[in-house]
Every structure is written in structure tokens, then in C-alpha cells.
Amino acid sequence: MNQDYITPDKWSIIEEGFDPENVESSESLFSLGNGAMGQRANFEEDYSGRTFQGSYIAGVYYPDKTRVGWWKNGYPEYFAKVLNAPNWIGIQVFINGTPLDLNTCKKISHFRRELNMKEGWYNREFAVILPNGIELAVNVTRFLSMDLDEVGAIKYKLTCLNASAEIKFVPYLDSGIKNQDSNWDDKFWNTTKIVSEGHRAFIEAHTMKTNFATCTFMESYMELNGNKLDAKPSEITGQDRVGLAYQQQVQKGDTLTLIKFGGYTVSRNHPPSKLVQVAKRNLQEATELGVERLLERQKSAWAKIWERSDITIEGDVKAQQGIRFNIYQLNQTYLGKDSRLNIGPKGFTGEKYGGSTYWDTEAYCIPFYMSTKNQQVARNLLEYRYNHLEKAIENAQKLGFSNGAALYPMVTMNGEECHNEWEITFQEIHRNGAMAFAMFNYYRYTGDYTYIAEMGLEVLIAIARFWYQRASFSTPKNKYVILGVTGPNEYENNVNNNWYTNYIAQWCINYTLEQLQKVKDGHPEDYDRVIGKTKLTAVETDQWEEVAKKMYFPYSEEHSVFLQQDGFLDKELVPAADLPKTHRPINQKWSWDRILRSPYIKQADTLQGFYFFEDHFTQKELERHFDFYEPFTVHESSLSPCVHSIQAAKLDRMEQAYDFYLRTSRLDLDDYNNEVNEGLHITSMAGTWMSIVEGFGGMRVSDDKLSFTPRIPEQWDSYSFKVDFRNRILKVTVTREDVSFDLEGADEMSIRVQGNRVVLKGRNTVKL
Template sequence: MNLDYIIPNNWSILEEGFDPNQVKASESLFSIGNGAMGQRANFEEKYSGPTFQGSYIAGVYYPDKTRVGWWKNGYPEYFAKVLNAPSWIGINVSVNDEQLDLFACKNVKDFRRELNMKEGWLSRSFVATLQNDIEVEVKTTRFLSLDLDEVGAINFNIKPLNSDAEITFQPYLDSGITNEDTNWDDKFWDTLNVNHENNQAFIQAKTMKTDFYTCTFMESQVFIDGKSVISKPDFASEANLASFSYTYDVKQNETYTIHKFGGYTVDRNHDKNELVAAAKATLGKATEAGFSKLLDTQKEAWSKIWDTADITIDGDVKAQQGIRFNIFHLNQTYSGTDATLNIGPKGFTGEKYGGSTYWDTEAYCIPFYMATKDQEVARNLLKYRYNHLEKAIENAEKLGFSNGAALYPMVTMNGEECHNEWEITFEEIHRNGAIAFAIFNYYRYTGDFSYIPEMGLEVLIGISRFWHQRANFSTHKNKYMILGVTGPNEYENNVNNNWYTNYIAKWCIDYTLETIEKVKEGHSVDFERISGKTNISHEELALWKKVADNMYFPYSEEHNVFLQQDGFLDKELITVEDLDQAQRPINQKWSWDRILRSPYIKQADILQGFYFFEDDFSTEELERHFEFYEPFTVHESSLSPCVHSIQAAKLDRMDQAYTFYLRTSRLDLDDYNHEVHEGLHITSMAGTWMSIVEGFGGMRIKNDTLSFEPKIPNQWDAYSFKVNFRNQIIKVSVNQNETQFQLEGDTDLDILVNGKGVTISANNLVTV
């Protein structure tokens, strides 16, 4: 398989030439979504070759029963996963009774697929010779509307090139679908009703166990050379299928077109008894607008998104394509309007990881959404965690913690833990710290303290109670320790005193104590409510402080660095450079036992801590730790290159920073991990944005002031980005000689550039 077949382009993802071996990878790369639903780029017509069918509805999931060899106390009973939903995109096409199927055609030429990121649509075109020797030209365009987010639209054109032909379009709905990723091959969907009315069809179905009620719907119109034909199609239905047939005698070189509108209404947004009525209303709006007008509206909606979110790069098309690909998919996955939704690691592009919420959201995604959208979007992500606080307390109770201690789940859909690997579920507890850090980071960036007395302080108290109880006192070292954990580096399980975990635990307690005082002084009514609800006491806070002040951190005097965990130096310290490249990636070549005994680091661990808490350490300390740990890092996590790119840029290692940037931005486009067919790495895409804005742009908040230390790779002529800082849009443009700042707003803004104060006036260019 050719892993480098995507054509470099500033605004589009392009594929030319049909290769069945690339179909599943392309289905991931060309995925589309609108925040409410998404789908892999499956063909509309039948395809009998290897394919991964996938359509997904935001927030609709199934609790697939956990499958483990030996049950342990505290194991989650199920692994919640996003469901492959009933499909609405299908259009069977037959030409003189021969079905169009690219896998079965005699010849396919001029195949071209484009995902236009600027305007938010997917297109495909090809010329195919069917088994009956009729040659047809096909052109399709598809999008999921941002404006009417329950509906998507397809424009499918077919033209017979070498003879007249009887052509049938058979648009259909199919609820007889399964997940590619299941534990027990359970039946996930129960079809309740299949019906139709005129050109509209509806399948009502509900999920097993979770009882999400949905209506999948469609309506179609057909045209010859743009002129409407056939008002009454034939209808057929089966238990899980509804289809119309539109047959027409098409002359040679005439274009036969179908416009298909489809999508979902869900009881998350409507009364479950009114889903068909809601579908009819949505279809009414879509068909009244028509395909062309709906597409124009789509282009306008994406134009508004790009106005703030775009990053431009001059002189490096692959780098430009990479960052826009990342920004595009982040906006397709999460719009920020619904606080019950979150960002799954695969978004709407596949089923791995269950589509659930990980610590990725707080550690990587919140900075992107804070700076490219209204702050309310990031606030909704934090509200999501507050809404799950009671479940986090329940999760901790199942593991033996008490008194309102909260352990947020490693993986969740509804607040309950649903990850079933013990070394993750029980031990990767550092995720609690990322949630607390996100609260701090949100206030630091937006200046909006109101979230903390309203919701955030209760979350911080629950998390700090957990850390206090999880630490234990070592009389041998006269220090508090945290034993039996897995840090961000998942190639080390069940270690003692992972530095990052211990440091973030101490930081969480210190930050919570500081925040309690701030709320007590400035928000006394809220403090009374919170203290009454949590029964917090001076005695308890004193015990927390004792743990934070006496936390143990493993350190090597020989290397003058903190150790990733106790015993790290006991390993055979062979760097990645000296590792046989035939052994890479080690997660696909080695046994787990061998990985755990090796020094190899999956992703930033200690360096993740230096990224979060860089103000606590000098640049010299960062340099020592970067030089010691990066040579052992295999970067086999999608979350690793972005953090290393930021750190390398801070250390003026621009060639390294650029290499890491390319790897994070083109992780999926170039399929570094040989797994893109499973779906895209959505949450790491936010890290790509950070690697430019925080890495090359050097954006930070220092002393409550927006600060930049701009740098530029030698490979680029210039780059620019915008950030929304406290409701003022700042555009930063960097070239090899200077940096320009422009403010969209009506109030002057004081910023820091390379440590010096600069005032930007409204709509006035400042050059540094």
C-alpha cells in the first residue's frame, strides 16, 4: 500500500487514481462531520471490496459488556462505545441491470477524490467500464450541514458515455448495521418501524440497553440535465431497510442526477414520539433550500470558522495542508454548543477507543477551543466534567476511597469508568490532574473566574481528596509517595513514584488550597454553599498540605535530572537511535513484557510535566531533561510529537521542532503509525495547533498578560495565526525578519513580545 498517496495542496485533501488497497485509509482521511454526526467517506453506491462502513451520531453509545480473562474488584462492567448508526447515504446504481461497483468494474480511470476543507464538502469523480461494457462518468458531492446539523446532502451524477442506458437510482436507509469493533457481537440496534410518505422514508430504531431513540430519514429528487423528472418512485421495505427506485432511460451523454437529503433526529434533542415529525420538518427546510443553496450556506459557515481558526504557512505546502487538516477535523468533531458532548480520540472517523472522553480533552483540546472560538465553548467542556462529578466520586468509592474523593474515569461516555485494562483503569490516575490543570488554564487564559465558584471548586476539592488518600507515608524516606501507578508513558505499568503523577498531585493540592482562599474572600455566598455541600474543614486542609509539602520526587544526582519513576536507571539504557529499526514500532513487534523492561517512552512523561508547569523550572532544567529523555522516546503515541515540538522550539532546536511538527501535523496523512484505516487521531490534532501557536509562536500567559516569543523554522517563509484572547481577536504574522500584530477590536491591548511590553491599538498594525 502506498502510504504517501495524498497529493499536497493548501486547502484540499486530494487522491488521484483508484487503488482498492487504499480505500479503508481514504475512508478515514476523507471523513466528514458537523459536530452532531459524522461519517467515514464510504462510497454511496455499492462497493464489494474491503471497506469499513461507519456513520456515527454524537452522544449515542452502547455499553458493550467488558471482556476480560479474570475479573478484578473495581473493574468496569462495560466498555461504552460510539455506535455505528443506521446508514442514510446509500444509493445503489444500476445501468441496464448491471450494478455499479468499482471493485467489480472492468476498468476505472480518472478517479479523483477531494475533501475541500475551505468549504466543507467531499467530492468524487471517475469514469468506469461496467461488466456489460457500458462506460459511465460519475461525479458526486456530499456534505453534512453545519447550519441544519441534523441533515446531510448528496449530489450524485451519472452520464453514460458510449450508449443510451436504462439507469436506476435506488436510495436507501439501512438499520441492519453492526460495529466493526465489538466485544461479544451483541445486537446494538432494535428497528422499531420502517415507513414512507411520498419521496420521504423513515426508519425508527433504538439502541439496546441505553434506549436512545433515533429516526433515520431521507428524501430524494431526480433530474435529467438539471430538469426535474419522476415524481412517484417505487418503494420497497424489509425489516431493516427502506428504499425507493427511480428508473429512467438516459441518452448517451445526458446527465442523470439524484439529490438525496438524509440524516438523524434523536431523542437527545426531541421527544421520542415526535422524531418522524421532526425529521419531516428538517427535510422540509433542506428540500426548500435545495442542494445548491444548502451548499452555499455550508461554504459561508466554514468561512466564519476559518476566519478565526485558520493558520497560514508560506513556502511549505505539506506543512500547510497538515495544519488545516487538523483544524478542519477538530471543527467537524466538536462545535461546543452542547455541554453533554465531548471529543473522542477518533471523533466520527472510526470506532477504536470507543469514541469516549479521555484526558486528551483537558490536556490538549481546551487550549485550541479557547483560542479559536468563544470562551463559552471551553467552558462547556469544563461543565461536562462538573456534571460528572458525582460519578467520579462513585468511581473512587468503587476503588475504596471515601469522603467525596473523586477519580475521574480514564474513559467515559456518561461519567462512569468504562476502560477495562487494569493498568489503565486503576493506575493511570494522572488524568485527575489534567482536569484540575484545565480549570487553572481556562481561568489563566480567559480571565473568567466565575466557573470556579459556580462549579470548578467542587471538582478541585474532590480531586484533592483523592490525591490526599492515594498518597501514603513512607517512614523509610519520611516522605509521601504514590505507589503502583502508570504515568503518561504507558510503556511503564505499576511503577512507584512516577514523577509526573507525584508532581501534578502536589500541584493540584496546592492550587486547590489557594483557590479555596480566593473563593472564600471574593465569593462568600458560593463558599458557604460549597463548604456546606462538601463538609470541608481546616483540619482536612492541613492534612492535604502536609502531603503536598512532603511529596517525594525521585532524582538522579549523577544525571542531575528527575527520574521518570523509581528504578528507571536500573534499565538497560539503550537509546532509540541505537535500536534496530526493524524492531519499530515496538508496540507491534515486541511482547508487552519486553516493552515494560525497556527504557523506551511512548510519549512525553516528565516532559509533559515540564510543559504544563514550565514556570516552575528554568530553561536550563528543561534542556537537561529534554536531552536525557527524548533519546529514549519512541513517540508511539499520537500525543507525543506535539509536546516535544513545543519544548524543542523553546530550546531553539528549530530543526527538531520542525520535524516533530511535521510528524504531528501529518500523523494521519502520512500514516506514521500504520493504522489510519482505523480512524484519525482527533485529539492529538489539537496538539498540532499548539505546536505552532505555543511552540513557534511562543504564546503564553505571563502575569495575566498575553505573551509571545515568535520563532520560525528555516523551511518556512512566513506563518500567521489568530487567537481570541478575552473577546479580542489578535492576528500574529511571523516571517524570517519580523513579527506583526494586528488587533480586531475597539480597546487597546498590552502584550509582551520577547519579554518587552507592546501596546496594540485597534485595527493598527504593530511590527516588532
């Protein structure tokens, strides 16, 4: 554990006391979002210490030209930067002409901040002595409205404690913004118009290259001791910046408050010529409601989200805080309203990784959204990939594939591959399998086959064509092999016959063949349309079947396990527990060459296959593979602990399962990987949800029914969760003594518990 300054609390993230070393980490941890925009928890007032400024608009990006020494054919032209957007939260504060800056104050006598996850707001309060001797108490509340999702609100309260003073507030907008991670130091934004009208101001700007037009807007007014003032601001305009200066003399003990509404309108959602008009409409609605009523609506919106998605844990505050933090951030990042959007690995909390989606969405996030929202949300995530099919085919063509073969991108904003690490972009092809698995998982859970018939079959055909062309026939082995890949374990590059890759390739082909027959039998019109469009023939499907039948899987007779890749046993197999602590994490302490030659596994690889396809293997086989691979796993990917927690729970190793759960749920809160300052690990947070529901709850879909094998860690008194299964909402509560099931609505539902059939009636509790 690397940090321990967050106060344990069931519903809030709390930091008490000011430490400049924690500022950038806290900017990540206290981030806000509402699905349409988000921001790091930067201070509103000026701060001259180390800070990572970050505001983000969903779906707005910049194609930063790839920077490499040696260009290779097929290399992505650009890396999609999640853009740091114009800043609307800024408020300069001057007391008798002295700026308020926590980095230059003579003394900070009190500092506390809270992210209230239950109600969706962020508060910061502090007391300071300025260099000019004035003592201040400051209390700031900020939130991004879930109702008016283009609007955020700030209530900035300041009290002079020891003297009367002249206070100057300068709320401002700033579009002179750069990304920290720019490849070429390009200018990403072009400011085209700056306007102020009374208490309002607007900056129109567009992104370079991608030409997303935006209007960043604000409106402000002041209150003295709760009474609204009729103070007229003066305009302060600079290059790419506009501020409105308010001045007020206050007496000792008076409280002066600045209310500020702000946000973005974007050409993704409105005609570019209407952006200012829509911004004014947003401001009108926000100011008419007022900050308090808007906050009440915020609390109601979050209450509805928690009603469906909350997980309760009794007896373990840190575990409770961890899971709620994960659920909260997932809902801040993606609400499923817009099928053009997806779930970025950093969400609205940082710039690292770029792109709006990885294979994380299909492998980890879809189960969370299927179970905690209506099924249309998960379907939107699948439609996102269908809408990018043509681009996926283009991606494959650039690498020399033909006949409609598709390679889905490792990282993308618009369907084009935009990841600029060769060994991942071109070798981590297993992501294609995650696209197919997500379809299988969606149908298994929702029972909705229409997606596969209407859209999914086309995707499956394109993926199967890719696997057929990517496999090579090995004469010595008399098998098909897949060479030169990187599996989920990114600490092995350019290996041959990664077991997980080969296995999911074989499964994809077989699954596609099954769906072809199923669509032909049950949806003949869709079948004829798809066959006509793809020009698929029986000769081609026979060729696929041959590859699937003869797929090679490396295996060790000595250890009775599938080998992660052909050369795994050639490594010096020293368990990770034998590494000196000073060598961890190895990705920060070792050279890449040393990592690649080591046996150390970044995240579940072979075990990822055992997680996806657990029905294909016996409990004994899982145990053998878990015991062989977990000791070499260093869990330096955020996606690793959750899979291992689920599997440890299945093996009834509850202490180990609990340790992995705590690590995945508090990965960012406790900063296990020493990198939270760069942003949060949003997509792995869905894996945290799975580690409780699928791990401890043992929830599976079997024979079209929900099945449970509940277990409970000894550190907990009880836990509960809800799932929406085929439009029926089921609450599961597990205690040390029993498990109970509550079914909402009037319908009956049949489930299995520990293998036994149980019939649930609506509005009745069944306790076992």
C-alpha cells in the same frame, strides 16, 4: 513515513487514482462531520472490496459488557462503544441491470476525490467500464450541513459515455448495522418501524440498553440534464432496510442526477414521539432550500470558522495542508454548542477507543477552543466535568476511596468509568490532575473566575481528597509516595513514584488550598455553600498540606534529572535511534513484556510535566531533561510529537521542532503509526495547533498578559494565526524579517514580545 498518496494542496485533501489498498485509509481521511453527526468517506454505491463502514451520531453509545478472563473488584461493567449508526448515505446503482461496484468494474480509467476544507464538502469523480461494457462518468458531492445539523446532502451525477442505457437508482436506509469492535457480537440496534411516503422514507430504531431513540430519514428526487423529473419511486423493503427505486432510460451523453437528503433526529434532542415529525420538518427545509443553496450556506458557515481559526503558512505546502486538516477535523468533531458533548479521540471517523472523552480534552483541546472560539465553548467543556462529579465520586468509591474523593474516568460517555484495560483504568490516575490543570489554564487565559467559584472548587476538593488518600507514607523515605501507577508513558505499568503523577498530585493539592482561600475572600457565598456541601474541615486541609509538603520525587544525582519512576535507571538505556528499523513501531513488533522492561517512552511523561509547569523550571533544567528523555521516546502516541515540538522550539532547536511539527500535523495524512484505517487522531490535532501557536509563536500567558517569543522554521517564508484573548482578537504574522500584530476592534491591548512591553491599538498594525 508509511504512505504518500495524498496530493499536497493548501486547502484540500486530494487522492488521484484508485488503489483498493487505500480505500479504508481514505475512508478515514475524507471523513465528514458537523458536530452533531459524522461519517467515514464510504462509497454511496455498493462496494464489495474491503471497507470499514461507519456513520456516527454525537452522544449515542452502547454499554458493551466488559470482556475479561479474570474479574477484579472495581472493574468497569462495560466499555462504551461509539455506535455505528444506521446508514443513510447508501445509493445502489444499476446500469442495464448490472450493479455499479468499483471492485468489479472491467476498468477504472479515472478516479479522483477531494475533501475541500475551505468550504466543507467532499467530492468523488471517476470514469469506469462496467462488466457489461457500458462506460460511465460519475461525480458525487456530499456534505453534512453546519446550518441544519441534522441534515446531510448528496448529489450523485451519472453520465453514460458510450451508449444509451436504463439506469436504476435505489437510495436506501439501513439500520441492520453492527460495530466491528463488538465484545460479544451483541445487537446494538432494534428497528421498530419502517415507513416510506412517496419520495421519503423513515426508519425508527433505538439502541439496546441505553434506549436512545432515533429516526433515520431520507428524501430523493432525480434530474435529467439539470431538469427535475417527476419520476415516482417504488418501495423496496427488507428487514431493517428500506429503499426507493427510481428507473430512467437515458441517451448516450445524458446526465442523470439523484439528489438525496438524509440524516438523523434523536431523543437526546427531541421527544421520542416527535422524531418523525421533526425529520419531516428538516426534509421540508432542506428541499425548499435545495442542494445548491444549502451548499452556499455551508460555504458561509465554514468561512466564519476559518476567519477565526485559520493558520497560514507560506513556503511549505505540506505543512500548510497538515495544520488545516487538523483544524478542519477539530471543528467537524466539536463546535461547542452542546455542553453534554465532548471530543472523542476518533471523533466521527472510527470506532476505536470508545467513549466520548479522555484526559486529552483537558490537556490538549481546551487551549485550541479557548483561542479560536468564544470562551463559553471552553467553559462548556469544564462544565461537562462538573456535571459528572457525582459519577467521579462513585468511580472512586468502587475502588475503596471515601469521604467524597473523586477519580475522573479514563474513558467515559456519562461520567462512569468504561475503560477495560486494568493497567490504564486503575493506574493512569494522573488524569485527575488534568481536570484541575484545565481550570487553572482556563482562568489564566480567560480571566473568568466564576467557573471556579460556582463549580470548580467542588471538583478541586474532590480531587484533592483523592490524592490525599492515594498517597502512602514511606517510613524509610520519610516522604509520601504514590505506588502502582501508569504515567502518561503507557509503556511502563504498575510503577512506583511516576514523577509526573507525584508532581501533579502535589500541585493539585496546593492549587486547591490556594483556591479555597481565594473563593473565601472574593466569593464568600459560594465558599459557604461549597464548604457546607462538602463538609470540608481545617483538620482535613492540614492533612492535605502535609502530604503535599512531603511528596517524594525520584531524582538521579548522576544525570541531574528527575527520574520518570523509581526503577527507570535499572533499565538497559539504549537510545531509540539504535533500534533496528524492523523493530519499529515497537507496539506492533514487540511483546508487551518486552516493552514494559524497555526504557522506551510512548509519549512525553516527565516532559509532560515540564510542558504544563514550565514556569517551575529553568531553561537549563528543561534542556537537561529533554536531552535525557527524548532519545528514549518512540513517539508512538499521537499526543507525543506536539509536546516535544513546543519544547524543542523553546530550546531554539528549530530543525527538531519542525520535524516534530510535521510529524504531528501529518500523523494521519502520512499514516506514521500505520493505523489510519481505524480512524483519525482528533484530540492530538489540537496539540498540532499548540505546536505552532505555543511552539513557533512562543505564545504564553504571563502576568495576565499575552507574551510572544516568535521563531520561524527555515522551511517557511511566513506564518500567521489568530487568537481570541479575553474577547479581543489578535492576529500574529511572523516572517523571516519581522513579526506584526493586528488587533481587531477599538480597544488597546498590552502584550510582551521577547520580554519587552508593546502596546497595541485597535485597527493598527505594529511591526517589530
